[in-house]
Amino acid sequence: MTDTITRTYTEETETNETEAQRGETEQCPECGGRVISDTEHAETVCEECGLVVEEDEIDRGPEWRAFDASEKDEKSRVGAPTTKMMHDQGLSTNIGWQDKDAYGRALSSRQRQKMQRLRTWNERFRTRDSKERNLKQALGEIDRMASALGLPENVRETASVIYRRALEEDLLPGRSIEGVATASLYAAARQAGTPRSLDEISAVSRVDRMELTRTYRYVVRELGLEVKPADPEHYVPRFISGLDLSDETERMARELLEAARQEGVHSGKSPVGLAAASVYAAALLTNEKVTQNEVSEVANISEVTIRNRYKELLEASDTATPA
């Protein structure tokens, strides 16, 4: 194949520039042989030594003139214009499908096989590129949402690791980048012990809750991610500070949750509700005034749930540590 063409062009250009410029002489600067122009490959090549005198002579303009429609079709240059919309400006390399060599001769079967392998690999690298772009966008999203939620750096990193894995495992097709990115962040936040509820996440995400939960479940399952049920305690500090309550109350809330855990009252219940209830109950016990309504606001949970939970919490703490 093209092995026969020695590509000394870049080196030679420097020294032979003047000669190349008045290259109309049709003399090879290297060996003085005859130079032919290979229009099919847009190259000017020396017939003798194979030196490429000029290459990539691209003319993007239309043909000089066209007198009617059919001529216009013939003469206009086709192909997509270069564009910045694509990462490679639409100029990525494809390996031709014709099994012909540079001179148009048919390839041997051995060579054909080789080309087939090359096509395969080339395709792989191209799709890898597309994944890179995909990744960039997703990471941007993750960053945006994470800072909107005040999540620390390490969570973003975990999220991007999860996203990368999802990408590697080909989990993306059929799902939106947004969705998977959001799901990754949600999972990362939980794993890092700084959970955010589905509501909070979907508030800053561009995907709705339904899609989020769907893709989240999917990602977790496919990746075999280990995400334990969120620990209610992790929500406590946020609620406490959101309500301007004391450290004392916070400590109390944790105790209540601990008692509840021992009594096994907490299983199956929403962790957020439990946390909210423990904060409310703790505030009651420490005589700090907070209404159920206020707690339900910062926790995004209904008052009813708070009521139900906090009763259970108090019962549990009674039996766990009989006063």
Add this chain to the structure above:
DNA sequence: ATGGTTTTTACTGCGTC
């Protein structure tokens, strides 16, 4: 799809400020 469980919505009655 279905059924069991949890959460939410909506409404009511009671006590207090």
Add this chain to the structure above:
DNA sequence: GACGCGGTAAAAACCAT
């Protein structure tokens, strides 16, 4: 009378099957 609180029933959401 407004507000906080507690309770209940029915609807909705969620989850495993």
